[in-house]
Structure formats: structure tokens, C-alpha cells
Amino acid sequence: MIDPRVLRDDPARVRASLAKRGLSDEVVDRSLAADSARRAAIAEFEAKRAEQKSMGKLVAQAKGEEKTELLARTKALAAEVKAAEAAQKEAEDTWNECLSSMPNLTAEQTPPGGEEDFALLETVGEIRDFAAEGFAPRDHVELGRMHAAIDLERGAKVSGSRFYFFTGIGARLHRALIAMALDMAHENGFTEVVPPSLVKPRAMEGTGFLGQAADDVYTIEGQDMYLVGTSEVPMAAYHSDEILDAEQLPFRYAAVSPCFRKEAGSHGKDTRGIFRVHWFDKVEMFVYTTLEEAPAEHERLLAWERQFLDALELSYRVIDVAAGDLGLSAFRKFDCEAWIPSQERYREVTSTSNCTDFQTRRLDTRGRFAKEDGGTATGPIATLNGTLCSVNRPIIALLEQHQQADGSVRVPKALQPYLGGLEVLVPVHPAEQA
RNA sequence: GGAGGCGUCGCCUAGUCAGGUCUAUGGCGCCCGCCUGCUAAGCGGGUUUGGGGCUACAACCCCAUCGAGGGUUCAAAUCCCUCCGCCUCCGCCA
Numbered sequence: 374m375i376d377p378r379v380l381r382d383d384p385a386r387v388r389a390s391l392a393k394r395g396l397s398d399e400v401v402d403r404s405l406a407a408d409s410a411r412r413a414a415i416a417e418f419e420a421k422r423a424e425q426k427s428m429g430k431l432v433a434q435a436k437g438e439e440k441t442e443l444l445a446r447t448k449a450l451a452a453e454v455k456a457a458e459a460a461q462k463e464a465e466d467t468w469n470e471c472l473s474s475m476p477n478l479t480a481e482q483t484p485p486g487g488e489e490d491f492a493l494l495e496t497v498g499e500i501r502d503f504a505a506e507g508f509a510p511r512d513h514v515e516l517g518r519m520h521a522a523i524d525l526e527r528g529a530k531v532s533g534s535r536f537y538f539f540t541g542i543g544a545r546l547h548r549a550l551i552a553m554a555l556d557m558a559h560e561n562g563f564t565e566v567v568p569p570s571l572v573k574p575r576a577m578e579g580t581g582f583l584g585q586a587a588d589d590v591y592t593i594e595g596q597d598m599y600l601v602g603t604s605e606v607p608m609a610a611y612h613s614d615e616i617l618d619a620e621q622l623p624f625r626y627a628a629v630s631p632c633f634r635k636e637a638g639s640h641g642k643d644t645r646g647i648f649r650v651h652w653f654d655k656v657e658m659f660v661y662t663t664l665e666e667a668p669a670e671h672e673r674l675l676a677w678e679r680q681f682l683d684a685l686e687l688s689y690r691v692i693d694v695a696a697g698d699l700g701l702s703a704f705r706k707f708d709c710e711a712w713i714p715s716q717e718r719y720r721e722v723t724s725t726s727n728c729t730d731f732q733t734r735r736l737d738t739r740g741r742f743a744k745e746d747g748g749t750a751t752g753p754i755a756t757l758n759g760t761l762c763s764v765n766r767p768i769i770a771l772l773e774q775h776q777q778a779d780g781s782v783r784v785p786k787a788l789q790p791y792l793g794g795l796e797v798l799v800p801v802h803p804a805e806q807a
Numbered sequence: 808g809g810a811g812g813c814g815u816c817g818c819c820u821a822g823u824c825a826g827g828u829c830u831a832u833g834g835c836g837c838c839c840g841c842c843u844g845c846u847a848a849g850c851g852g853g854u855u856u857g858g859g860g861c862u863a864c865a866a867c868c869c870c871a872u873c874g875a876g877g878g879u880u881c882a883a884a885u886c887c888c889u890c891c892g893c894c895u896c897c898g899c900c901a
Contacts, residue, residue: 378864415859419870426870429882430828440881447881616817616856739856748838751856 374472374734376753380404390478393485393696404471407464414464418457425454474584477731479696480668480705490695491708497679498688500712501774508778512715513769514646517543519780519800522772523647534644535636535651542798546768547654549791551629554656554681554762558627561677563658566628568607571598576610579736581701588637604628605758608659609728613736616751622740623662623670627761630655647765648720656762663740664730667755668705671727674759675707678723681761684787687770688712690719702728711770722766725759732756 380387384405388398428450432443484492503510517523522543528536539547555565577583577599582590591600601607608628617624632655636642643649658677662670675691682689694706703726710719730753733739740754775783782798789796 412859415870419859422870425881432827432881444881449881451881737857748854 374731375475375478376730376734377408377472379478380472381408387475387478390696391476393479393483394476394699395485395487395697396476400471400475404468404475407468407471411461411464411468414457414461418454418461421450421454421457425450473578473735476581476699476701477704477729479699480727482693483699483705484693484695485697486695487697488695490697491692492695494691494693494707496690497683498686498712500688501714503714506778510714510773510776511780512646513648513772516772516776516780516782516800517646519802520772520782520798521801522546525646533651535649537647537650541801543768545792546771547764549788550762550764550767551654551656553684553788553791555627555629557677557681557684558656558658558761561625563625563627566604566608566611566626568604568611568628568630570601570604570607570630570633572601572607572610573598575613575736576606577601579613580606580609580732581735582606584701586700589635591633591635600633601630602634603632603655603758604630604657605659608657608758609732609756610736612661612738614738616739616741617661617754619663619740619742619752619754622754623660623666626659628657628659630657646769648769650765653763653765655760655764658725658759658761660757661733661738662755662757664753664755667727667729667757670755670757671705671707671725674725674757675709678709678725678759678761682709682711682722682767684785685767685771686785686787687722687767687774689722689770694724700726702726702731704729704731711766712774713770714773714776720766722763722770723760726757728756728758730755 375387380401384401387401391398391401425447428443428447432440432447482492484490501510511519514523514525517525520543521541522539524538524540528538531538559565571593574583574597577590582602586602589602593599607630608626611626612624631652633652634650636649636651639649647653658674660670660674679691689709689711692708692710694703694708699706706724706726708721708725709723711722712718713720733754733756738754738756739751741749742752744750771785772782775785777783777797780800780803784792784795784797
């Protein structure tokens with residue numbers, strides 16, 4: 374959630390941010406009203422409670438008639454305290470509902486508007502001209518079949534649509550990419566983590582995935598648990614209810630986990646192949662740092678994502694995602710989109726978000742900061758996340774971008790050590806006749 | 808799955824059976840100060856977190872906080888109920 378003080382002191386900023394996302398600012402008025410109602414209720418309860426406490430002491434000392442008289446008065450007071458407490462709780466609940474329904478603020482640089490309104494930051498690498506090379510590029514489904522790397526038919530047979538088996542070189546590629554990503558993360562100072570991919574509601578709510586995105590979340594029947602759509606969820610909740618020593622920040626984690634998504638709103642979209650699926654594995658970077666350092670850390674996360682894509686010798690572009698497409702938690706988001714030859718367009722392969730203090734406030738993660746007078750004070754800290762390797766999509770980009778006329782695929786140099794020195798993937802099945 | 812034990816302000820710990828100056832004890836650690844060639848020791852003070860009031864978002868005052876949530880009571884760390892977590896033993900399965 375956003376800083377309540379910002380809402381109170383500068384509601385115009387919150388309204389502007391909501392407008393940028395294309396949302397109504399009606400929640401601001403509701404929140405402000407809830408806030409003053411809440412504070413009034415708190416004052417009411419505290420006054421009554423203080424009175425009750427002081428009278429309780431008198432009762433303890435009083436005797437005989439004096440005591441019975443006091444008891445009659447405190448009994449009435451007790452009812453008032455109880456009522457005031459209930460009123461306070463209700464006011465707090467309303468206030469919390471308002472606050473938790475509100476998305477994060479947005480960065481100045483974040484463009485207003487929806488999915489199409491992104492700002493293009495940079496284009497990396499040339500778009501390969503297959504026509505000039507004299508052949509039409511195959512898509513990853515066909516290449517996957519030729520290499521016996523991706524088995525979509527059996528995936529559908531066993532688990533349904535949007536499922537698949539990686540087999541043979543496909544499975545090796547999967548392992549190689551994860552290993553390469555983790556090695557890079559390790560070299561860049563990240564702590565490797567294998568988190569649980571089943572979490573309690575708190576973690577899901579805290580990361581903002583039970584809002585509008587709830588349709589996309591798999592639930593466990595009768596268990597009050599969720600399958601995570603990204604390891605951002607367990608990693609954000611990892612330090613919940615903790616106060617971290619600000620001196621030691623940043624905490625950088627690289628988590629590998631399966632990701633599960635219902636893709637409820639995307640019927641008919643990207644139905645071919647392994648681009649949009651119900652389950653995939655992913656190496657995710659997750660960072661806890663100070664609010665001041667967060668923007669610079671965000672740039673670093675982007676740089677590490679690019680380092681990975683560059684190592685795979687991929688062509689891609691970097692965009693500054695527009696406000697309407699940020700999701701609940703993000704303050705600013707950069708996507709890297711790889712060129713997909715068969716689709717003749719750029720598609721998202723990685724995404725990095727600066728969530729500022731939005732998630733840490735929801736999950737009660739704070740920092741302990743040194744004060745000038747030698748003491749310490751607690752304060753908000755920031756979380757950021759970034760995809761290092763979403764596996765499926767890099768595999769698609771790699772197969773398609775590095776394919777050759779005969780269906781073989783060039784292995785980028787950095788990946789070769791992870792595939793036993795293999796320089797070229799040679800198809801095991803001949804090209805299908807058109 | 809069954810039986811038992813435990814959960815106190817960083818760590819350890821007193822208090823829970825007999826509800827009321829508990830405004831939660833003491834130790835360790837840490838911070839500030841004093842003392843002191845330096846350090847250590849010693850001495851004095853401070854040290855949960857969240858919220859509200861007032862304000863310079865200081866100081867100060869107040870409320871909540873003894874795993875969480877309910878209940879009993881004028882009054883709950885203390886009594887009752889539910890839940891969560893940890894430990895031990897048994898069973899089951901790797």
C-alpha cells in the first residue's frame with residue numbers, strides 16, 4: 374500500500390497517479406473520509422480506555438461501600454469501552470480496505486496510458502533479414518518438433534492445453550539456461566534461493582496478486598493456499614514481519630521456481646506453442662533496498678537482464694511500460710522484448726519492477742536506520758524484482774533467432790559450456806514438407 | 808494421523824497454579840555519558856513495535872502490544888475457547 378502520509382498531505386499526487394493509470398480517483402475521497410473517521414474513532418476509544426484504566430486502579434484499592442459504588446460506575450464504562458473499540462475496529466477495517474485497493478504511485482518517467490503507450494528506450498541488435506538469406510523462418514513449434522525438444526501433443530494429452538514436455542535437447546536447454554542464469558546471478562553477488570511455490574493468502578495479498586489479477590491465480594481446494602505465478606511472491610513475503618538492518622542492504626536474491634498461471638483472461642491469445650502456458654520455470658531476481666537506492670537498483674536489474682539476453686546473442690528492445698499496464702505493485706516497470714521472427718514482432722521475455730515501499734508496507738517489512746544522534750529509527754524500504762530467465766520465452770527467441778535454413782540452431786558461445794560444448798543443435802527429424 | 812510439552816519487549820529469563828501499583832523482572836548484548844596515558848574494567852542512564860494527540864514528521868502525553876483471534880471480568884501475560892508455529896514421543900510414508 375501507499376504511504377498514508379502521502380495520501381493525507383498530498384492527495385493531488387495520488388489522484389494524478391490514478392488518472393495516469395486510467396483509474397477513477399473516487400477511492401481517494403473514500404480513503405480520506407475513512408482516515409478522519411478512523412482517527413476520530415481512535416481518539417474516542419483511547420479516551421474511554423484511559424478512564425477505565427485509571428478507575429480500575431481505584432477499584433483495586435477501594436473497599437466496602439466505596440468499592441460497590443465504583444463497580445457500578447466502571448461496569449457502565451466497560452460497555453462504553455467495548456462499543457468504542459468495536460467502532461474503532463470497524464473504522465480501521467474500512468480504512469484498510471480503501472488503502473489496500475489502491476495501486477502504487479507511478480514514477481514521473483512512466484508514460485500515461487495503456488499497453489500500447491509504452492516509451493521505447495532502446496533497441497538492441499539487428500533484426501535478422503531471413504528473406505535476404507533466402508528462407509522463411511520456422512516458428513518454435515516446428516523447430517521444437519524437428520529437434521524433438523518440445524512435445525506439445527503429449528503435454529495436452531497428459532495435462533491439457535498450454536502444457537508441454539521438454540524432451541531431449543529441449544530439456545537440456547532448459548537446464549542449461551537455468552544454470553547459466555544462476556551462475557550469472559551468483560557472480561553478480563546474488564544469494565540463490567529455492568522458495569516454496571505454494572503460499573498462504575498473506576503472501577499473495579501482500580504482493581498485490583489478489584486484486585484484479587486474482588482470476589489468474591490457482592487456488593488449492595479446501596486448503597487456503599495458492600500456487601504462485603512467480604517467485605516474487607514467496608520472496609516478497611520472505612522477510613515479512615521483519616526489521617532489516619538498513620546498513621546491510623541491499624539483499625539480493627535469485628530464486629528459481631515453477632510459476633503457475635491460469636491465463637483466464639487470455640483465451641485464444643498465444644495458443645500456439647510454449648509462449649503462454651499454465652506452468653513454466655523461472656529464475657527471478659528479487660531485491661530489498663532503501664527507497665533512495667531503488668531507482669538505481671532498478672537500472673541495475675535491467676542491466677543484469679540485458680547481460681543475460683546479450684549472452685544469448687538475442688535481438689530485443691527495452692520499453693518503459695505505461696502506467697495502465699504496471700499492475701498494482703509497480704511504481705515503474707521496464708520490459709525487455711525479444712524479436713520473434715515467426716511473429717515478426719517484439720515479445721516480452723523479461724520484466725523488472727520497482728515496487729518501492731508498496732509491498733513492504735503490506736507485508737510489514739521495515740528497515741532499521743541509524744539516526745544522527747546515534748540512535749536508530751525504523752522506516753520503509755523498497756522491493757524490486759526482475760526476470761533473469763523465464764526459460765520458455767528465451768528458448769523460443771533462441772530457437773527462432775538462431776535457426777538456420779536446414780533447421781539447425783546455432784548455440785551462442787556463452788551457452789555452449791552448459792551444453793557440453795555443443796556449437797550447433799542438429800535436427801533429429803527432417804524438415805516437414807509444406 | 809495420535810499423545811504430550813512450549814511460545815514474554817534483539818538473545819536468555821522472572822511472572823501464569825492463588826487475576827488488581829506488571830507502568831512486565833533480571834542477565835547478556837547494544838547505545839550515550841562519567842571516570843581513565845589508551846583499551847578493558849567500574850559507575851550512572853538508556854534500549855520492543857505500531858498507532859493517536861500536539862508539533863519542528865523534535866520533546867512530551869496517551870492507547871495498544873506477553874504467538875494470533877475471540878470470550879469471561881469493573882479489571883487478563885495470568886482464567887476459558889479456537890487457531891498458528893516450534894519441540895519430544897508414537898504411528899505412517901519416504
